[in-house]
Amino acid sequence: MQQRRIAFIGAGNMTAAIISGLVNSGYPSNLITASNPSPQKLDKLAERHGINTTQDNHHAVAESDVIVLAVKPQLMEQVCQDLAKQSLAGKVFVSIAAGINSERLLDMLGGHYPLIRTMPNTPSLLSKGMTGLFAQDSVDESDKTFVFDMMSSVGEAIWVKKESDIDIVIATAGSSPAYFFLFLEAMQNHAMALGMDKNTSRKLVQQAMLGAAEMVCHNEDLELSELRAQVTSKGGTTAKAIESFQSDQLTDLVAKAMDAAIKRAQQMTQQF
């Protein structure tokens, strides 16, 4: 991986995940700076990874080549407009924020800088992340390669062809860990309602999920419907459960929820 000086503006969960992935994969910690208003998260990152920290975004940017915008979407405008008070010439920007498109981000930054949008997810914390990336045609291949490699340090990464596809990445991978957690919560709660204790029901759902996820990843040549069919014995218990999901339109429910996430991402570009 190329070695460039990276500044993270905002030292929250996603920044911690990416820094951890970078350092664990051998990236020099002295090339990484994190900036955050409160010191606690910075102290933890400095202690754990030996990176540089500051509470001054301008300082972080001045010292770096690649600037990762990692604040919440509602703070992005304020943070970028403040950064725009200093010279940003020659910097490459990376956004991990949901729902703010490139045009809007460049408008906030007040110039046409190389910008790559990325959409990671929280499993990045365990180096099991999934990141979608989009760059406009004007972005250099070497900048794209650098950012792709950075996000690959916390899991899998994939380019999407058009910017609107980032919203599909949000609905499919960025937000989806929460859908799976909700599904597991519902299963755990029902197992408990049926009389199972909390720890046993948690163990059952988490290990079943892990095993199912591993089966999906180890059988990429098999359709998901085939994996499902392998569990579903004719006239058996699974068939009854699946029939119940289907008669309650699970597929439509999932599509509706993903559409709601996409719609919110589209609104956020207008709102923030």
Ligand SMILES: NC(=O)C1=CN([C@@H]2O[C@H](COP(=O)(O)OP(=O)(O)OC[C@H]3O[C@@H](n4cnc5c(N)ncnc54)[C@H](OP(=O)(O)O)[C@@H]3O)[C@@H](O)[C@H]2O)C=CC1
């Ligand atoms: N969480 C997720 O699953 C995913 C999140 N994202 C995106 O990642 C971005 C960050 O999310 P996440 O890491 O979860 O959020 P966090 O709230 O964990 O992190 C945001 C950080 O920004 C800091 N911050 C606030 N104001 C400023 C400022 N003026 N300058 C610099 N830093 C500031 C906050 O500091 P303090 O707490 O001290 O106020 C906080 O540490 C968001 O835009 C989100 O859309 C993308 C994919 C997945």
Ligand SMILES: O=C(O)[C@@H]1CCC=N1
């Ligand atoms: O909920 C959100 O807006 C962010 C983006 C994807 C996951 N969390």
